Structures are given as structure tokens and as C-alpha cells.
Amino acid sequence: MAMRQGRMIVIALGGLLGAGAVTAAPEGPPPGRYTAEQAAHGAEVYAQACAMCHKADLSGDFDTPALVGRFARNWAGGDLASLAGYLHRAMPAFAPGSLSAADNVAVLAYLLQANGEAAGPRPLPEEPAALKAMRFKP
Amino acid sequence: MPFDRPFDRRRLLGHSLAAGGLMSLTGCAGAGPGVASAAKVIGRREVLMPMRASVDRITDIKVCLRPFRPQGPRLDAERLGDTLVIHNYGHGGSGWSLSWGSAEVAVAKAAAALPDRVAVVGCGIIGLTSAVMAQRAGMQVTIYTKEVFSRTRSVRANGSWTPDSRIALTQPAGEAFGALWERMARFSWKSFRSYLGLPGNPVDFSDSYRLSDRPHVEREEEAPPPGKGDYASTGMPQDSSEFASYSERIEDITPAVETMEPGSTPFAAPYVRRGSNMFFNFASYGHYLMQEFLENGGKIEIREFHEPGELAQLKEKVVINCPGYAARDWWRDATLIPVRGQTAWLIPQAEVHYGLYTNNVSALSKTDGLMIQAFHGLGDMEGLGNSSELPDRAESEAAVAVIAKAFAGFRQG
Numbered sequence: 001m002a003m004r005q006g007r008m009i010v011i012a013l014g015g016l017l018g019a020g021a022v023t024a025a026p027e028g029p030p031p032g033r034y035t036a037e038q039a040a041h042g043a044e045v046y047a048q049a050c051a052m053c054h055k056a057d058l059s060g061d062f063d064t065p066a067l068v069g070r071f072a073r074n075w076a077g078g079d080l081a082s083l084a085g086y087l088h089r090a091m092p093a094f095a096p097g098s099l100s101a102a103d104n105v106a107v108l109a110y111l112l113q114a115n116g117e118a119a120g121p122r123p124l125p126e127e128p129a130a131l132k133a134m135r136f137k138p
Numbered sequence: 139m140p141f142d143r144p145f146d147r148r149r150l151l152g153h154s155l156a157a158g159g160l161m162s163l164t165g166c167a168g169a170g171p172g173v174a175s176a177a178k179v180i181g182r183r184e185v186l187m188p189m190r191a192s193v194d195r196i197t198d199i200k201v202c203l204r205p206f207r208p209q210g211p212r213l214d215a216e217r218l219g220d221t222l223v224i225h226n227y228g229h230g231g232s233g234w235s236l237s238w239g240s241a242e243v244a245v246a247k248a249a250a251a252l253p254d255r256v257a258v259v260g261c262g263i264i265g266l267t268s269a270v271m272a273q274r275a276g277m278q279v280t281i282y283t284k285e286v287f288s289r290t291r292s293v294r295a296n297g298s299w300t301p302d303s304r305i306a307l308t309q310p311a312g313e314a315f316g317a318l319w320e321r322m323a324r325f326s327w328k329s330f331r332s333y334l335g336l337p338g339n340p341v342d343f344s345d346s347y348r349l350s351d352r353p354h355v356e357r358e359e360e361a362p363p364p365g366k367g368d369y370a371s372t373g374m375p376q377d378s379s380e381f382a383s384y385s386e387r388i389e390d391i392t393p394a395v396e397t398m399e400p401g402s403t404p405f406a407a408p409y410v411r412r413g414s415n416m417f418f419n420f421a422s423y424g425h426y427l428m429q430e431f432l433e434n435g436g437k438i439e440i441r442e443f444h445e446p447g448e449l450a451q452l453k454e455k456v457v458i459n460c461p462g463y464a465a466r467d468w469w470r471d472a473t474l475i476p477v478r479g480q481t482a483w484l485i486p487q488a489e490v491h492y493g494l495y496t497n498n499v500s501a502l503s504k505t506d507g508l509m510i511q512a513f514h515g516l517g518d519m520e521g522l523g524n525s526s527e528l529p530d531r532a533e534s535e536a537a538v539a540v541i542a543k544a545f546a547g548f549r550q551g
Contacts, residue, residue, distance in 0.1 A: 053527065063200070063289070063294065064527070074284070074441075086444060093525055094525055094526035094528065096525065
């Protein structure tokens with residue numbers, strides 16, 4: 001019992017420290033590149049079109065790449081037009097190009113959210129020209 | 139990525155597979171030259187250990203997409219700013235088999251630009267052999283890749299010597315490709331010989347038995363039904379007869395098939411033919427390739443490219459591009475057509491050293507597992523245009539059951 005309480009305290013402290021770190025040293029862009037609604041819609045599309053391979057928690061498996069962790073490293077500094085273009089061109093692997101432009105950008109919003117970016121008031125644009133100026137994990 | 143049963147011959151009717159009628163080996167197209175009669179040893183029966191084909195021994199199901207190009211593999215050079223890109227991708231079901239010969243072609247083009255160092259993009263079987271060949275030609279090599287060899291699509295293949303499996307369509311590939319194919323196949327064949335007999339059997343040969351309830355009848359390819367169209371008219375091949383077949387060019391070095399005397403094998407099936415085929419054991423072969431690459435100062439950098447223009451950032455100004463199926467997205471090559479194939483892997487059986495083909499299912503004992511693959515009698519059209527990499531367990535379980543059935547009445551000893 002004592003141990004369990006001790007562990008809870010550690011977890012709680014960890015949570016506080018984590019929260020403190022986020023507020024003290026914000027990383028990434030200021031919030032606002034996608035809306036929470038967009039990401040929520042993206043999560044729905046993801047569940048339908050992506051999760052069977054990339055898994056519900058985006059962790060992938062031996063044969064399918066994860067969409068968090070290594071994914072962030074692979075795309076860091078890349079522009080969002082490139083990522084959106086790849087998503088639209090290559091995914092879902094069993095039916096590439098089958099996502100509508102709105103669904104595609106919603107999935108991109110969901111991926112930004114899953115990789116630690118906060119939502120904001122403005123929706124992520126569909127236009128490649130606008131996405132070109134945005135970086136993944138700038 | 140070779141994925142096709144070693145017995146298959148594209149000149150023969152793919153549809154006849156369903157009837158168990160296709161009994162020809164690669165490199166021996168019929169009752170003519172190349173087909174030997176079985177050596178008759180009176181009173182002796184081959185002793186084989188049975189394959190333990192049961193669903194609960196499945197340890198893995200792998201799905202691979204063969205990168206098929208109707209024109210044949212892409213091997214041209216392209217300038218991108220100050221970077222020379224030599225392509226080496228699109229080998230369909232023949233990537234493992236043609237890897238060395240294809241690497242030789244690509245490396246020769248790279249060497250002609252006189253670089254001290256080259257970059258190789260991709261670490262599948264084509265990338266790795268290209269890298270090793272470039273080192274053997276005196277160049278320093280860095281491989282840039284998303285994944286190391288053991289997680290590439292290459293290792294989801296069947297891994298048998300099938301050098302003209304979905305390698306091209308006869309018409310778009312043109313006359314000249316046959317000669318290039320032969321050069322690559324012969325170069326590869328000789329290259330593989332230096333891996334035979336090494337510890338771990340990176341490259342191996344074994345017998346392959348084809349069982350049937352009916353006598354073997356050689357059937358010439360039938361013309362496709364009228365009105366079906368073809369690649370020229372639809373942009374996709376419509377019939378197995380459109381696929382190129384070149385194996386007769388190397389009949390002189392590839393093993394023949396034998397018709398076995400009734401009762402001379404342990405199988406209960408009334409009609410048995412036996413061939414011999416070369417195959418690759420992924421784990422040890424990959425290890426040998428990687429070892430040579432690293433011992434010669436090769437470097438691997440884990441990196442994912444998103445746009446072709448990113449190659450300009452590399453310090454190497456000569457790049458051999460070996461992305462396999464990923465070329466479709468990475469190089470925007472819409473000519474690449476996915477061809478899906480699935481293999482089930484059962485617990486390895488070191489005591490079993492042969493392959494089997496029966497009722498549209500093949501089984502081959504490899505060091506890393508008993509590999510079982512189902513076909514649907516569609517010949518070269520099998521899996522064409524299917525880019526789903528999701529495993530279909532039911533398909534594999536059914537295939538395992540077919541192999542298990544082949545061992546009913548099997549005579550041990």
C-alpha cells in the first residue's frame with residue numbers, strides 16, 4: 001500500500017514537472033495551425049482508413065511505419081505540402097488517392113496533434129501553396 | 139522480389155494451374171529439351187522427412203508488393219542539378235534473382251562518372267547489392283534508407299530464383315530487353331555461386347516436388363479471350379500472355395525437371411515431378427551482405443527522402459536509386475504496378491530440405507521457416523494491382539491445410 005502511494009506521488013510529480021516544462025519552454029510553433037474539429041474529423045478518417053495498418057495508437061508494427069516517434073524525426077523540417085502530398089498520393093496503401101482533399105488535410109491535422117502540436121482557432125489549409133510555407137516540427 | 143513458385147513457366151497457361159496441370163520448371167518448357175527422365179534406381183524410394191504443416195505452427199504472415207514495371211526495371215541515368223541519379227528499381231518478382239546483374243549495370247553507369255564516393259538510396263536487396271558492387275568497383279558508399287535490410291519489403295518476399303517472374307511485359311519491354319535480362323540473369327547466377335555452401339546456407343538449392351492427381355500435360359498458352367483488351371489499350375495488363383518470359387535463354391545453366399516413377403517418392407499422389415531450385419535464406423544471406431558492406435567501410439544513414447530534390451543535399455553527387463516499390467511515391471513513377479503476394483512462415487524444420495507444389499499451394503523449407511504460399515490459378519495476373527499489405531490469415535490457414543493434406547499417406551523410410 002505504501003509503495004503504491006509512493007508510486008502515485010511520483011506519477012503526480014512527473015505530471016506536474018511535465019506540465020511545467022511545457023509552459024516554461026514551449027516547443028514547436030505557436031498553436032493555431034489546425035482546429036480541434038479538424039483533428040477530430042481526422043481521427044475518424046484515420047480510424048476508418050489508416051488504423052488497420054498503422055494501429056489505433058499510431059504505433060505501427062514491424063512492417064508498417066509508426067506515425068509518431070520516428071515519424072517525427074523523419075519529417076522534421078519537411079514542409080507540410082510534401083507530407084500532405086505524400087498522404088494523398090500514397091495512402092491509404094490499399095487504395096492510394098482515395099481520400100478527399102478535406103479528409104486528407106484532416107488526417108494531417110490529426111497527425112500534427114498526435115505528434116504534440118496543439119490545436120488553434122484556424123483550420124489547416126488544403127492548398128499546397130499555403131502548406132508549403134509550413135514545416136513539420138519546425 | 140521473387141514470389142513465384144519455382145515450377146512456374148510463364149509461357150504455359152496460368153489458368154491451368156487450377157486444374158493442377160502446370161508442371162513445368164523454370165528453364166525447361168516442356169517435353170522437349172531440358173526435361174530429363176528420372177534416374178531409375180530399382181527398389182529404392184527417396185527418404186524424406188514430412189513437413190509439419192499445421193496452423194498452430196504459423197509464426198508469421200508476410201505480405202509483399204512486387205514493384206512491377208511493364209517496361210522492365212528502370213536502369214537509366216537522370217541528371218538532377220549537379221547530381222547524377224542512376225535508377226535501379228522495378229524488378230517485379232525478380233529482384234532477388236536479378237539483383238547482382240542489375241547492380242552490375244547500375245554500378246557501371248555510376249563508375250563512368252568517375253566518382254570516389256556514391257550514395258545508394260534504399261537498403262533492400264537491390265540497394266544492398268548495388269552498394270556492395272559499388273565497393274567492389276572501388277567506390278566509397280553510404281546507404282541512405284528508411285529501414286535497415288531486415289525491415290524492407292525485400293524480406294517479405296518468397297526469396298527463390300525466379301529471374302523472369304513479372305519482370306516485364308513482352309511488348310512494352312521490347313526486343314532489346316531480352317538480351318539485357320540474360321546478361322543480368324547470368325551475372326547474378328554466377329554471383330550467387332560464391333555464397334553456396336557457406337555456413338548458414340545463405341544461398342541454397344533443394345529439390346522441389348510437384349504433386350498431381352492427373353498425368354502432366356504440357357499445354358501451350360491459349361490466346362486471351364477476345365474483347366478483353368491489353369496493356370496497350372487499357373494501361374494495365376489483362377492477361378498472363380502479355381508477360382515476358384526469358385527463361386529459355388538460360389536453359390543451359392538451370393536445372394531440368396524429372397517425371398518420377400510411380401512409388402519412387404514418399405508422396406501418395408499418383409503423379410510426381412521433381413525439379414531443383416535455388417533459393418535465398420534471408421537471415422544469413424542478409425548478414426553476409428551487410429558484413430561485406432560494413433567491412434569495406436560502408437556507412438548506413440537512416441533517412442527518409444520526401445522529394446527527389448532532396449538528393450541535392452547529399453555530399454555524394456552520384457546516387458544509385460534503389461527504392462523498390464516506394465519509387466511510385468518517392469520518384470512519382472506511376473508506371474510501377476503493385477503485385478501483392480503473401481507467405482506464411484511456419485516453425486523452421488532443419489530436417490526438411492525440399493519444396494512442394496500441390497493444388498495451387500507451394501511450400502519450401504528454408505532456414506528461417508517453412509514457407510507456404512497460396513495461388514489462385516491466375517498465373518501472372520495473380521495479385522496484380524493489389525496494393526494491400528494487410529495479411530489475410532484465412533488465406534494462409536487454407537494454404538497450410540492444403541499442404542497438410544499432401545502428406546496424407548506419406549511413406550516415411
